[in-house]
């Protein structure tokens with residue numbers, strides 16, 4: 001059941017009333033096979049067998065058009081607090097809101113003892129190679145001596161708990177990724193690889209983090225283990241690849257701490273190059289196990305394309321990509337006509353990825369700085385002063401460079417006369433200091449992408465106090481069946 005390589009689809013805008021979700025005419029064949037909704041309550045037929053227990057998708061039973069209408073209403077209510085001069089635009093939903101999560105994190109846990117084992121007749125399954133016997137000894141901290149093979153569970157956590165619901169399918173996870181997590185469970189069972197026990201801190205395999213390249217179809221599997229030694233790791237990779245041929249690389253991540261944090265710091269590549277490539281907005285991105293990369297690629301394209309249209313980039317535009325992560329927004333801006341882009345993020349490894357992504361795409365007009373976004377913006381505001389007419393003079397075309405300290409500034413040879421600021425902060429939003437400094441640079445436009453509209457509204461009020469008003473508010477549904485809504489605001493000087 002390897003999922004065929006899928007191209008993005010369904011980027012049409014929808015509102016509660018105009019949605020082209022389940023009932024729209026542009027459905028793809030996959031979607032058309034899904035049972036139709038609905039009754040007066042807008043409830044979907046009970047298609048997800050885990051919906052009453054799973055903590056993942058609280059709205060999976062609600063018809064998708066109704067979900068969109070609900071989100072639209074919530075956004076209108078929220079932004080009404082701001083006395084906007086423009087309406088909230090119809091939310092951009094998905095034509096096929098299923099299997100959209102290209103990154104899947106699956107825990108492994110011991111289940112009940114099998115009947116045979118409980119009665120003392122247990123045979124260890126699978127091949128009995130020397131490697132696998134070694135595997136039992138070294139990775140099975142609860143191994144044969146503790147008596148009895150156990151069922152291995154993988155799936156999702158029950159609402160508000162750490163109790164695992166074993167699940168063979170999930171309506172939002174990428175199907176290839178799910179296939180990988182189940183294949184790992186089956187290999188573990190056959191080869192007596194012991195799942196991690198959260199209570200005792202023993203066992204070997206803790207999680208699998210599977211990332212599927214939406215366009216490329218390449219699959220990165222990160223196996224998180226409780227221990228460094230991974231006996232028979234080559235055989236494990238071979239067997240995984242045999243079961244799911246789409247797997248292109250396997251990484252072992254070692255996390256020996258008793259913590260809810262999934263990934264540890266140490267890693268080694270077991271198979272393949274250690275990263276996958278994927279295409280987004282026409283650019284190729286390198287994704288490794290620790291890279292931040294949006295999980296819904298289809299809607300990320302919708303989000304970025306909308307942001308680029310709002311930014312109105314031109315050959316004289318200087319763009320800042322604040323909170324840039326691996327540089328995706330800035331690189332798309334650099335490839336779509338901005339003269340110069342500077343990205344900033346506080347995570348060093350994300351900046352390393354952003355630079356790598358720039359090189360990889362042959363983009364020379366984008367630079368990336370590891371720094372706190374507020375400190376960066378304040379320092380920039382001190383160094384570069386607008387002349388009051390939204391113009392930054394050529395001498396002030398300072399492009400931040402360098403790794404040491406926050407940054408050093410050097411003049412850029414590019415002539416630009418307008419500044420556009422993209423900002424995509426974490427859920428907590430930005431800071432008043434960032435916003436003050438940003439506005440003091442007299443940007444022509446600020447494109448504010450938010451995964452938490454509540455903090456966005458708070459920040460937009462701060463922008464308003466600095467003379468910038470929202471001229472467009474565009475919600476995007478990045479996470480169907482959940483309460484989350486992403487929102488892009490375009491801000492312009494009054």
Ligand SMILES: C[S@@+](CC[C@H](N)C(=O)[O-])C[C@H]1O[C@@H](n2cnc3c(N)ncnc32)[C@H](O)[C@@H]1O
Pocket residue numbers: 292293294323324325326327328329344345346347350371372373374424425426427451
């Ligand atoms: C929502 S993500 C956006 C990533 C990126 N724009 C994208 O679309 O993939 C927020 C980013 O803000 C970064 N971040 C969080 N706090 C920060 C800070 N104080 N200064 C700079 N970056 C920060 C995180 O590392 C993360 O990459």
